[in-house]
Amino acid sequence: MIYAREKDGIRITDKSDFNIEHILECGQVFCYDKVGEDYIVFPVDKFAKIVDEGDSYKIYTKDVDYFINWFDLDGDYSKIKSELAKHEILSKPIKFGYGIRILKQDLFETLISFIVSANNNIKRIKLILNNLRKNLGKKQEYGYSFPTFQALQKCDEDFFKKMGTGYRAGYLYKVLREITPEMLSAFASLPTDKLRASLIALSGVGPKVTDCVMLFGYNRFDVFPVDTWIVKMYNMFYAPQDKREQIAKNLVDEFGELSGYAQQYLFYYQRSFIKK
DNA sequence: TTCCAGGTGCATA
DNA sequence: TATGCACATGGA
Numbered sequence: 001m002i003y004a005r006e007k008d009g010i011r012i013t014d015k016s017d018f019n020i021e022h023i024l025e026c027g028q029v030f031c032y033d034k035v036g037e038d039y040i041v042f043p044v045d046k047f048a049k050i051v052d053e054g055d056s057y058k059i060y061t062k063d064v065d066y067f068i069n070w071f072d073l074d075g076d077y078s079k080i081k082s083e084l085a086k087h088e089i090l091s092k093p094i095k096f097g098y099g100i101r102i103l104k105q106d107l108f109e110t111l112i113s114f115i116v117s118a119n120n121n122i123k124r125i126k127l128i129l130n131n132l133r134k135n136l137g138k139k140q141e142y143g144y145s146f147p148t149f150q151a152l153q154k155c156d157e158d159f160f161k162k163m164g165t166g167y168r169a170g171y172l173y174k175v176l177r178e179i180t181p182e183m184l185s186a187f188a189s190l191p192t193d194k195l196r197a198s199l200i201a202l203s204g205v206g207p208k209v210t211d212c213v214m215l216f217g218y219n220r221f222d223v224f225p226v227d228t229w230i231v232k233m234y235n236m237f238y239a240p241q242d243k244r245e246q247i248a249k250n251l252v253d254e255f256g257e258l259s260g261y262a263q264q265y266l267f268y269y270q271r272s273f274i275k276k
Numbered sequence: 277t278t279c280c281a282g283g284t285g286c287a288t289a
Numbered sequence: 290t291a292t293g294c295a296c297a298t299g300g301a
Contacts, residue, residue, distance in 0.1 A: 027282055114282080121281035124299065166297030171284080206284045227282035244283085267282075 003073045009048070010064055010073070012057035017077040019099020020050045020057060026100050026268035028216045030113050030126045031146065043070060044106045045138065045145035072101050080261050087255070089237055090262060093269035100264050103216060107184040109146045110217035115171050115204040117212070124164070131163040149181050171204025178202050184217075192220055207245055221260035224251040230263070233270040 002014040012018045020039050024032045032041045039050045048061035061067050068074070081098070084090050112132075117125045129146075136151040137144035153176045160169035179202060187198050195218060199210040211225035226234075226244040234247050241247050255262040 115284095117281090118283040119281065119296085120283085120298085121300080124281080127299095161297085164298070167295085168284090168297080170296095204284065208283055212282070225282070228280080229282065271282085 003068070005064055005068075006058075009061045010059040010067060012059065012073075015055070015057065015099070017081075017099060018057065018071075018073075018101060019097075020052070022097045022099040022268065023071070023101050023103070025272065026097060026264050027122065027271065028212075028264065029103055029105065030117075030122070030129050031109070040142065041070075042140075042143060043146070044109055045140065046070075047140065047142045069104050072104055075101060077101060080258060084255070084258055084262055084265070087262070090265055093265035096273060097265050097268040100261075100268060102219065102221075102260060102264060104219055105216050106146075107188075107213070107217045108149055108181045110213050111175070111179070111184065111199075111202075111205070111209075112152070112172065114209045114212045114216075115175060116165060116168055118168060118171075118204065118206075118209060120168075128164045135163065149176070152176055168204060174203035175205070188218055192222055195220065196223075207248070211248065215260040215263070219260075222252060222257050224248045224255065224259040224263045226251075227267075229267055229270045233266055 002012060002017055004011045004013055024039055024041070029041075029043075031043050032039055035049075037052065041048050041050070046061070046063045046066050048059050048063070048067050051058045051060065059067055059071075077100075081094050085094055113125070113129055116128050120128075132147050132152070133144035136147035136155070152172070155173070157169045157173040160172045165172060187195055190198060192214070195214060196210055199205055199213055200207065205213070208225055208227055211223045214220040214223045215225060224230075226248045231242065231244065231247065234241060234251075238250070241250075251262070252259045
């Protein structure tokens with residue numbers, strides 16, 4: 001147990017498997033900001049502020065149960081890391097991003113966010129999603145909630161362009177006519193291959209976005225999202241290969257049921273440390 | 277100015 | 290089935 005419930009939030013008592021910067025800056029999530037030395041997170045209509053208090057973190061929130069689940073605080077990351085550390089290539093990435101945890105994110109928000117993420121950079125992805133919150137979300141104490149499915153479905157393509165989505169506006173307009181949040185929830189009972197087929201059939205959703213939604217929303221760990229950073233990493237450390245689906249397959253063969261975790265350590269290391 | 281970012285869809289062969 | 294290119298936008 002790395003945490004304790006407190007009346008105004010959650011105390012992270014063991015920082016060896018929890019580092020808020022690692023968790024939020026490793027590319028899995030866009031609904032956060034750094035405010036001074038603290039971080040705030042605002043998934044769906046929830047809110048928390050995370051303060052580094054030296055030996056511990058304090059997560060200030062009204063939604064204790066929600067964030068225990070969201071941060072996967074009952075997950076055993078010491079075990080995951082010791083298992084993954086058997087792979088030489090993960091040695092440095094695990095040391096570097098020792099405090100990463102894979103969040104348990106809302107399916108609808110994750111799908112919309114990663115459609116926006118395609119061929120885009122993290123700063124601008126956050127900007128676009130914040131535009132959507134401000135224009136369509138509900139005003140909260142701290143800011144705006146993520147727009148509901150109903151609110152987004154009423155928008156036309158031109159509106160999404162005004163939000164800065166560029167050519168992804170058409171994808172959003174279409175996908176909002178292909179799914180409902182209830183459908184996404186029902187997908188959760190599908191085995192990995194059928195889930196992948198259901199997601200990849202959606203507009204604006206290719207292999208990469210599918211893998212991200214499977215990992216960050218459905219928490220399927222036998223997937224390895226391959227983006228431009230992972231391609232660079234792969235070509236540095238493995239044989240030259242530019243076919244993303246082949247890279248993904250090779251890496252899932254290597255890391256098996258822990259592929260999703262391995263991917264996050266490698267992505268964070270590649271992106272923040274190598275920067276090339 | 278050109279390149280790049282957590283890529284996808286579509287035409288073509 | 291596989292390959293190549295167009296697609297918005299803004300920062301480096």
